[in-house]
Amino acid sequence: MLQTFFNLEIIGAAWKILLAGLGNTILLSVVVVPLGLFGGLILSLLAGVRNPWVRYPLMAWVDFFRAFPPLVLLIFLFAGSPFAGFEMSGFTCVCIAFFLNTGAYYGEILRAGIESIPQGQIDAARSTGLGRLQTMLYVVLPQGVRNVLPDLLSNTLEVVKLTSLGSVVAMPELLFQARQAQSLTYNPTPIVLAALVYFVMLWPLVRLLSRLENRALAQR
Amino acid sequence: MSSWDRFVETFFNAKVMAKYLPDIAYGMVITVELAALVIVTGLAAGLALALLRSLGFRPVNLLIVFVVDLFRALPPLVIIVFIYFGLPTLDLSPSGFISTWLSLALVLMAFSEEIFWAGITSIAKGQWEAARSTGLSYGQTLIHVVLPQALRLTIPPLTNRTIAITKGTALGSVVAVSEILGMASSAVSNSYNPSPLTLAAAAYLLLFFPMVVMGRWLETRMRWKR
Numbered sequence: 001m002l003q004t005f006f007n008l009e010i011i012g013a014a015w016k017i018l019l020a021g022l023g024n025t026i027l028l029s030v031v032v033v034p035l036g037l038f039g040g041l042i043l044s045l046l047a048g049v050r051n052p053w054v055r056y057p058l059m060a061w062v063d064f065f066r067a068f069p070p071l072v073l074l075i076f077l078f079a080g081s082p083f084a085g086f087e088m089s090g091f092t093c094v095c096i097a098f099f100l101n102t103g104a105y106y107g108e109i110l111r112a113g114i115e116s117i118p119q120g121q122i123d124a125a126r127s128t129g130l131g132r133l134q135t136m137l138y139v140v141l142p143q144g145v146r147n148v149l150p151d152l153l154s155n156t157l158e159v160v161k162l163t164s165l166g167s168v169v170a171m172p173e174l175l176f177q178a179r180q181a182q183s184l185t186y187n188p189t190p191i192v193l194a195a196l197v198y199f200v201m202l203w204p205l206v207r208l209l210s211r212l213e214n215r216a217l218a219q220r
Numbered sequence: 221m222s223s224w225d226r227f228v229e230t231f232f233n234a235k236v237m238a239k240y241l242p243d244i245a246y247g248m249v250i251t252v253e254l255a256a257l258v259i260v261t262g263l264a265a266g267l268a269l270a271l272l273r274s275l276g277f278r279p280v281n282l283l284i285v286f287v288v289d290l291f292r293a294l295p296p297l298v299i300i301v302f303i304y305f306g307l308p309t310l311d312l313s314p315s316g317f318i319s320t321w322l323s324l325a326l327v328l329m330a331f332s333e334e335i336f337w338a339g340i341t342s343i344a345k346g347q348w349e350a351a352r353s354t355g356l357s358y359g360q361t362l363i364h365v366v367l368p369q370a371l372r373l374t375i376p377p378l379t380n381r382t383i384a385i386t387k388g389t390a391l392g393s394v395v396a397v398s399e400i401l402g403m404a405s406s407a408v409s410n411s412y413n414p415s416p417l418t419l420a421a422a423a424y425l426l427l428f429f430p431m432v433v434m435g436r437w438l439e440t441r442m443r444w445k446r
Contacts, residue, residue, distance in 0.1 A: 004309050063436065067428035068421070069390035072401055076421060079405070080414040083230050161295035168394060175298055188306030195298050202293040210289070213338055
């Protein structure tokens with residue numbers, strides 16, 4: 001059993017491949033998390049616009065990308081773009097897909113945060129002479145973001161986990177590298193090792209989140 | 221041919237779509253089956269674990285927390301790949317369908333246990349004590365007092381989480397499950413035209429868009445009437 005799933009010899013041979021994968025997973029996360037946050041920020045700011053020509057298309061946009069499995073979006077971009085006459089690298093596809101998909105999720109969370117700030121504060125800020133943008137930046141967002149911090153963290157955890165989809169479009173991230181190593185060695189140890197790396201990397205965040213969530217729900 | 225025509229010809233090719241429509245429809249059936257299995261077993265297991273946790277055996281609870289953390293931290297695709305490619309070395313050969321079902325059910329179990337548990341703990345201790353002192357047994361208190369209130373509280377987060385995890389059925393295409401995306405991908409390589417993917421996108425929207433809208437509706441409704 002240990003020979004099969006935790007073969008030390010294979011770990012010795014495969015750890016370098018996995019380390020490179022871990023590096024790429026971290027790099028990919030560092031790129032796509034801000035990208036998704038940026039997309040979400042745009043959506044959440046637009047959500048404040050009351051004009052029905054903005055409001056309903058925006059809602060449809062968000063629901064559309066929340067209903068769409070990210071892998072389908074990714075495959076659509078990756079397999080479809082060559083037919084449209086331009087080839088995109090796996091990395092580009094992952095970036096676009098994450099911007100659209102995780103942006104929609106971040107957008108919903110940030111919108112809830114912004115809406116949690118009472119109108120009175122906005123009126124007060126405006127009447128002291130702050131502009132709309134200043135009110136947003138200095139009054140609403142700092143408090144709003146703090147109010148939804150657990151949700152933001154929870155979504156970030158999901159985004160980091162989601163980078164494993166990159167393996168499907170041949171991005172050499174942790175899962176992809178593990179599968180390469182597995183098919184070279186005919187042994188599942190590299191996959192177990194990759195799972196272990198994911199777990200060790202993300203466990204602290206999961207612990208923190210479950211404490212934050214329990215507290216939030218218990219306070220109601 | 222104008223570039224617009226070429227675009228339509230490429231992504232909305234009626235002939236290709238008509239040819240592969242039955243395949244995609246078959247994929248939809250598989251997706252729905254898989255999703256239903258994941259939802260039922262995942263939620264049932266999650267609730268069972270939360271109830272078990274409420275009994276308060278410390279070693280058992282530590283184990284539950286660990287299992288929950290494990291399946292919250294691991295990407296679903298990693299679990300699927302492990303079950304599908306890793307277990308055959310033990311002479312167990314789960315099919316792609318079983319691997320995907322098992323993986324997603326475990327993930328949903330973990331997330332829903334967490335939510336159910338938060339719901340149960342949100343009920344004030346005084347209610348437990350009051351119910352027990354009126355002569356209700358532990359089980360009766362749980363079923364008639366605590367769960368009705370706790371479950372109500374958990375419905376919005378649970379719905380959203382369930383949708384997000386159920387969307388993961390598309391991951392089955394990686395381990396050769398003939399669900400929508402899998403069928404569409406093979407149709408694309410057979411026809412050398414991406415129209416089946418457009419069809420697949422439409423199929424996913426048909427299944428999940430109503431669920432997302434319902435989740436949004438539940439969220440607002442529950443927020444108002446709390």
